[in-house]
Amino acid sequence: xxxxxxxxxxxxxxxxxxxxxxxxxxxxxxxxxxxxxxxxxxxxxxxxxxxxxxxxxxxxxxxxxxxxxxxxxxxxxxxxxxxxxxxxxxxxxxxxxxxxxxxxxxxxxxxxxxxxxxxxxxxxxxxxxxxxxxxxxxxxxxxxxxxxxxxxxxxxxxxxxxxxxxxxxxxxxxxxxxxxxxxxxxxxxxxxxxxxxxxxxxxxxxxxxxxxxxxxxxxxxxxxxxxxxxxxxxxxxxxxxxxxxxxxxxxxxxxxxxxxxxxxxxxxxxxxxxxxxxxxxxxxxxxxxxxxxxxxxxxxxxxxxxxxxxxxxxxxxxxxxxxxxxxxxxxxxxxxxxxxxxxxxxxxxxxxxxxxxxxxxxxxxxxxxxxxxxxxxxxxxxxxxxxxxxxxxx
Amino acid sequence: xxxxxxxxxxxxxxxxxxxxxxxxxxxxxxxxxxxxxxxxxxxxxxxxxxxxxxxxxxxxxxxxxxxxxxxxxxxxxxxxxxxxxxxxxxxxxxxxxxxxxxxxxxxxxxxx
Amino acid sequence: xxxxxxxxxxxxxxxxxxxxxxxxxxxxxxxxxxxxxxxxxxxxxxxxxxxxxxxxxxxxxxxxxxxxxxxxxxxxxxxxxxxxxxxxxxxxxxxxxxxxxxxxxxxxxxxxxxxxxxxxxxxxxxxxxxxxxxxxxxxxxxxxxxxxxxxxxxxxxxxxxxxxxxxxxxxxx
Numbered sequence: 001x002x003x004x005x006x007x008x009x010x011x012x013x014x015x016x017x018x019x020x021x022x023x024x025x026x027x028x029x030x031x032x033x034x035x036x037x038x039x040x041x042x043x044x045x046x047x048x049x050x051x052x053x054x055x056x057x058x059x060x061x062x063x064x065x066x067x068x069x070x071x072x073x074x075x076x077x078x079x080x081x082x083x084x085x086x087x088x089x090x091x092x093x094x095x096x097x098x099x100x101x102x103x104x105x106x107x108x109x110x111x112x113x114x115x116x117x118x119x120x121x122x123x124x125x126x127x128x129x130x131x132x133x134x135x136x137x138x139x140x141x142x143x144x145x146x147x148x149x150x151x152x153x154x155x156x157x158x159x160x161x162x163x164x165x166x167x168x169x170x171x172x173x174x175x176x177x178x179x180x181x182x183x184x185x186x187x188x189x190x191x192x193x194x195x196x197x198x199x200x201x202x203x204x205x206x207x208x209x210x211x212x213x214x215x216x217x218x219x220x221x222x223x224x225x226x227x228x229x230x231x232x233x234x235x236x237x238x239x240x241x242x243x244x245x246x247x248x249x250x251x252x253x254x255x256x257x258x259x260x261x262x263x264x265x266x267x268x269x270x271x272x273x274x275x276x277x278x279x280x281x282x283x284x285x286x287x288x289x290x291x292x293x294x295x296x297x298x299x300x301x302x303x304x305x306x307x308x309x310x311x312x313x314x315x316x317x318x319x320x321x322x323x324x325x326x327x328x329x330x331x332x333x334x335x336x337x338x339x340x341x342x343x344x345x346x347x348x349x350x351x352x353x354x355x356x357x358x359x360x361x362x363x364x365x366x367x368x369x370x371x372x373x374x375x376x377x378x379x380x381x382x383x384x385x386x387x388x389x390x391x392x393x394x
Numbered sequence: 395x396x397x398x399x400x401x402x403x404x405x406x407x408x409x410x411x412x413x414x415x416x417x418x419x420x421x422x423x424x425x426x427x428x429x430x431x432x433x434x435x436x437x438x439x440x441x442x443x444x445x446x447x448x449x450x451x452x453x454x455x456x457x458x459x460x461x462x463x464x465x466x467x468x469x470x471x472x473x474x475x476x477x478x479x480x481x482x483x484x485x486x487x488x489x490x491x492x493x494x495x496x497x498x499x500x501x502x503x504x505x506x
Numbered sequence: 507x508x509x510x511x512x513x514x515x516x517x518x519x520x521x522x523x524x525x526x527x528x529x530x531x532x533x534x535x536x537x538x539x540x541x542x543x544x545x546x547x548x549x550x551x552x553x554x555x556x557x558x559x560x561x562x563x564x565x566x567x568x569x570x571x572x573x574x575x576x577x578x579x580x581x582x583x584x585x586x587x588x589x590x591x592x593x594x595x596x597x598x599x600x601x602x603x604x605x606x607x608x609x610x611x612x613x614x615x616x617x618x619x620x621x622x623x624x625x626x627x628x629x630x631x632x633x634x635x636x637x638x639x640x641x642x643x644x645x646x647x648x649x650x651x652x653x654x655x656x657x658x659x660x661x662x663x664x665x666x667x668x669x670x671x672x673x674x675x676x677x678x679x
Contacts, residue, residue, distance in 0.1 A: 101535070103536070104535070104536075104539065107539070134558070135558070135631035135633065136558055136559050136562050136631070136633055139559070139562045139633075140558075140562055142562075142566060143561075143562035143563075143565035143566045143570075144565065146565060146566050146569060146570025146571075147565075147569065147570070149570060149574055150542065150569065150570070150573060150574065150577075153574060153577055153578075153581075154539070154577070157535070157577070157581055165581070169578070169581070172574055172577075172578075176570065176571065176574055179566075179570065196633060399510070399511045400511045400514055400515055401510045401511050401513075401514040401554050402623075402627055403623075404621045404623060405616060405621065406514070406518065407518075407551070407555070408616045409613070409616060410518045410521060410522060410551070412609060412612040412613065412616065413522050413525070413609070414521060414522065414525050414544075414548075415612070416605045416608055416609040416612070417522075417525040417526055417528065417529045417605075418525070418529070419601070419604075419605050419608065420529045420530075420601050420602060420605045421528055421529035421537075423600075423601035423604070423605075424529070424598055424601040424602075425534075427534050429534060429538075429576060429579050429580055429583070430534055430537060432576065433528055433537060433538065433541050433576065434528075434529070436541065436545075436568075436572065437525055437528060437529075437541070437544065440544075440545065440548050440568075443548075443560075444548055444551060444552070447552055447555050447557050447560060448555055451555050451556060451557070451624070451627050451629070452555075452621075452623060452624055452627055453621060453622065453623070453624065454622040454623060454624050455622065457624045457627065461635070461638075461639040461642075461643055461644075462632055462635040462636050462639050463639070464557075465557045465559070465560050465632050465635075465636050466636055466639050466640060466644050468552070468557070468560050469560060469563060469636065469640075470647060470651055472560075472563055472564060472567050472568065473567065473651055473655065474651065474654070475567075475568070475572060476567050476568075476571055476572055476655075477654060477655055477658035477659075478658075479571070479572040479575045479576065480575065480658055480659060480662040481658050481661060481662045481665070482575075482579070483575045483576075483578065483579045483662070483666070484661070484662035484663070484665040484666035485665060486579045486583060487579070487582060487583075487666045488665055488666060490582065490583045491668070
């Protein structure tokens with residue numbers, strides 16, 4: 001559906017898919033506005049807590065890689081550490097430079113956070129659980145994600161610090177440059193799938209009983225396979241993660257563009273970086289790795305016949321399983337992202353830019369062309385079908 | 395769908411695009427900073443693109459055509475504005491490097 | 507008055523208010539940020555009109571590209587930000603009079619032309635029709651724009667490059 005449809009059906013509980021599930025739970029009429037706010041619900045209930053948990057996971061996983069213990073004081077195994085961090089950030093004093101441009105200084109973390117979190121509205125967690133089933137799903141995610149570079153640049157400028165400005169300009173140039181191979185890799189999948197709707201792309205990867213008979217799109221083509229790695233590298237660079245974190249590295253520019261930010265403003269920058277990572281991992285899982293689909297099982301076939309509160313509980317159980325599978329894949333990718341952080345050294349800024357423009361973009365374009373030629377030569381069938389293992393109907 | 399609402403009223407979009415256009419012209423005429431002039435030009439282009447898309451959806455004869463003319467025109471306008479921004483930045487950087495000022499009144503010579 | 511109306515009205519109001527800030531605010535950085543929000547609101551208006559593909563393109567290219575370019579230009583021409591009495595000598599009267607006349611002319615045209623309205627405008631998803639149009643009847647402008655992009659990019663790089671004579675040996679590759 002288009003954004004206009006989403007807005008105009010805002011007060012109708014039956015038209016929004018999340019509203020379908022809550023309708024089964026017999027939510028009384030005054031809560032009908034809930035369906036209009038479902039993207040907001042997704043963001044608040046999922047993105048923010050998971051971002052917080054990610055900060056804890058990062059510390060524990062990095063401790064594992066470095067053979068130390070990590071946080072273990074604040075909860076059973078340090079699990080409440082992110083609560084403690086959040087409380088600390090709330091209670092810190094909000095400092096600013098004397099000459100800092102306060103209006104812009106306050107807007108900048110908000111822009112970065114809005115850019116990272118807003119994209120979650122189009123990410124599908126299960127067949128009926130997504131913020132908004134937009135027809136331009138993947139494109140919407142990239143569009144909202146482009147607000148992050150603006151926030152970083154404005155934050156760097158308004159802190160009246162030469163090194164922040166340098167870090168911020170480098171970060172903005174890096175993010176803007178790496179949007180191109182990201183878009184090329186996404187375009188490869190959109191071309192193979194024929195639609196930009198992420199829910200439809202995930203449903204096409206159901207094997208063997210799905211309508212396209214495709215397995216995960218990463219195995220559709222050798223060209224899409226290589227473009228997955230182009231997407232992954234470009235996503236790492238978009239989120240300013242190592243090995244591309246020159247803009248915020250401790251040993252390089254004090255702390256780059258977030259030197260002068262403290263307290264909740266810095267908390268928002270750090271949270272937005274993790275949420276960016278989570279978002280790109282979610283998009284990568286949804287378009288390349290099959291989303292919520294398991295190889296031989298069609299989860300939407302689960303019929304238990306249980307009833308809950310007078311409504312059918314099947315959809316809830318299916319949604320729960322789909323969410324579990326999806327989150328397992330996303331967590332695996334996030335683990336790989338953190339693994340890369342503590343394994344690879346950092347790239348210099350000219351190496352970073354030359355990687356983007358001289359290597360990733362030609363490779364991405366070549367693979368786009370290769371995928372197009374494959375589609376034409378094999379009439380849209382994937383590698384699995386050409387070998388002969390496909391099931392399903394076309 | 396309720397058809398007489400504000401969001402389906404073509405005059406609303408035409409008035410907004412007229413206001414944006416006029417404000418863009420004011421910005422381009424009265425700023426003493428070459429980047430400010432460029433921002434005015436961006437507003438003018440946006441107003442025109444908005445006009446195209448609104449007329450395509452809401453004008454009877456335009457909506458009857460088979461192709462999405464208005465949206466394609468808006469796409470071309472956006473892309474051309476991007477090219478223009480790149481060239482404008484290049485010129486501004488060059489001028490700033492030479493004259494150490496971005497006052498358009500001082501950029502009077504074509505050469506150097 | 508449904509949600510679409512409220513959104514359309516607020517997007518339009520925000521676009522107009524921030525555009526007036528772009529035109530009249532003395533600080534050029536604040537003008538650039540207001541331009542960002544004005545372009546965001548115009549993207550919202552495109553979404554209300556059902557052209558959400560164009561809204562996403564506007565966000566990526568305008569907000570994520572052109573505004574960054576404008577901010578780079580502002581930040582690198584650093585003199586201007588330091589000068590506090592920036593546009594004190596700006597002369598408003600002539601542009602304002604001219605633009606008031608222009609606006610009245612435009613309003614008169616809008617009011618005088620009774621638009622044959624579409625009775626029930628359908629907002630269909632536009633990505634496929636735009637793709638079809640770009641491949642069939644708009645293929646030639648599409649190729650033109652691609653070649654023009656190439657020329658613009660190469661030209662911008664050539665104009666912005668420093669002269670090699672001005673740098674010492676070993677300064678640049």
